[in-house]
Amino acid sequence: MNMKLLQLFLTGWAALAPFTASCSAEPKAGTPDAGKPDVTETGDETPQTPGTTGGKTLVVWYSFTHNSEKIASALLTHISADVLEVEPAEEGLDYAANNYAIGSSLIAAIRNNPSSASSYPTIKAVDFQPDNYDTVIIVTPLWWSQMAAPMQSFLFKYGASMAGKTIGLIVTSASSGISDVEKDAKRLIPQGKFLPESLWIRSSQVGSAAQLTAAWYDKMFPTQNETNAMKVKITAGGKSFTAELEDSETGKSFWGKLPLTLEMSELNGNEKYCYGVSLPRKDLFYDTIAAGDLMLYSGNCVVLFYGAAGGYSYTRIGKIANVTGLAAALGTGDVSVKFEKQ
Numbered sequence: 001m002n003m004k005l006l007q008l009f010l011t012g013w014a015a016l017a018p019f020t021a022s023c024s025a026e027p028k029a030g031t032p033d034a035g036k037p038d039v040t041e042t043g044d045e046t047p048q049t050p051g052t053t054g055g056k057t058l059v060v061w062y063s064f065t066h067n068s069e070k071i072a073s074a075l076l077t078h079i080s081a082d083v084l085e086v087e088p089a090e091e092g093l094d095y096a097a098n099n100y101a102i103g104s105s106l107i108a109a110i111r112n113n114p115s116s117a118s119s120y121p122t123i124k125a126v127d128f129q130p131d132n133y134d135t136v137i138i139v140t141p142l143w144w145s146q147m148a149a150p151m152q153s154f155l156f157k158y159g160a161s162m163a164g165k166t167i168g169l170i171v172t173s174a175s176s177g178i179s180d181v182e183k184d185a186k187r188l189i190p191q192g193k194f195l196p197e198s199l200w201i202r203s204s205q206v207g208s209a210a211q212l213t214a215a216w217y218d219k220m221f222p223t224q225n226e227t228n229a230m231k232v233k234i235t236a237g238g239k240s241f242t243a244e245l246e247d248s249e250t251g252k253s254f255w256g257k258l259p260l261t262l263e264m265s266e267l268n269g270n271e272k273y274c275y276g277v278s279l280p281r282k283d284l285f286y287d288t289i290a291a292g293d294l295m296l297y298s299g300n301c302v303v304l305f306y307g308a309a310g311g312y313s314y315t316r317i318g319k320i321a322n323v324t325g326l327a328a329a330l331g332t333g334d335v336s337v338k339f340e341k342q
């Protein structure tokens with residue numbers, strides 16, 4: 001619910017000399033989950049052009065039971081994008097009550113008269129500036145095989161202004177296929193340049209949303225995940241590891257501070273942390289954290305995980321892909337860790 005975090009813009013990245021910090025401890029937070037019914041079958045694909053986003057991306061999402069919200073959050077750990085939440089004007093409606101009566105009648109109204117504005121439920125005002133974006137990625141639930149009504153309202157209002165933009169579609173359902181949601185999107189954004197594949201994430205797969213969205217995005221935008229990755233050599237206990245930083249303001253800012261030696265403290269048998277390194281913050285809730293995750297906690301604490309964790313909010317700085325020997329190298333106590341450009 002708290003994802004109206006329009007992307008932070010830092011002016012330049014501070015060119016800092018080698019830096020050593022010493023550190024201290026702290027706590028964290030949590031969230032819920034959901035999923036629901038079923039009606040139809042499978043999806044089709046309508047191949048068009050591959051993605052070539054060179055400019056800015058907007059992720060726009062609507063969610064009733066938090067699945068789309070979690071999917072959008074997961075995607076945003078992989079890409080830099082602005083974020084927009086679509087919210088129904090009428091608050092507190094339970095679309096699932098009485099065998100989905102409200103959701104069902106909203107969808108029926110649109111089906112019966114899709115060209116009339118009065119068929120679409122009112123949504124809260126949004127600050128959508130289409131000219132700012134080359135790519136719009138829509139994250140929406142499926143309702144009765146169609147696109148959820150509030151997202152249809154958003155697209156009914158703004159779809160024409162997305163002409164010529166690259167459009168990505170991520171749909172979550174309990175089990176129904178998403179082909180009719182794709183048709184809704186194409187009806188509502190008639191001049192959109194749709195990616196060749198939409199991503200379908202069942203409610204039961206939301207826990208894997210980070211991997212699913214990253215794999216889909218990298219397939220759709222093959223030129224995005226190429227060469228000039230920021231690779232960092234991390235040395236501790238006489239052993240070195242390679243981390244790749246996020247292509248985000250946080251990753252870039254960390255890159256700009258290197259080389260850096262941090263005196264990191266031990267916590268919980270799975271992480272080393274160090275306060276005193278301030279970086280741009282765009283926190284997301286992580287259900288699961290893996291060994292090798294390099295995270296920013298509380299905007300000024302670098303955390304390097306060497307064991308599984310989760311249930312707190314962080315901003316990702318980067319990740320060590322090969323963590324073999326990481327736990328042994330970091331040891332069981334406080335440790336000095338050197339970060340340098342590779």
Ligand SMILES: Cc1cc2nc3c(=O)[nH]c(=O)nc-3n(C[C@H](O)[C@H](O)[C@H](O)COP(=O)(O)O)c2cc1C
Binds near residue numbers: 066
């Ligand atoms: C009104 C309504 C209708 C739904 N209809 C279907 C359906 O026809 N088929 C299906 O597989 N799931 C259906 N669902 C379940 C949602 O698509 C699914 O739980 C989705 O992951 C919810 O996303 P959200 O948590 O972002 O709202 C429906 C949910 C609601 C609220």
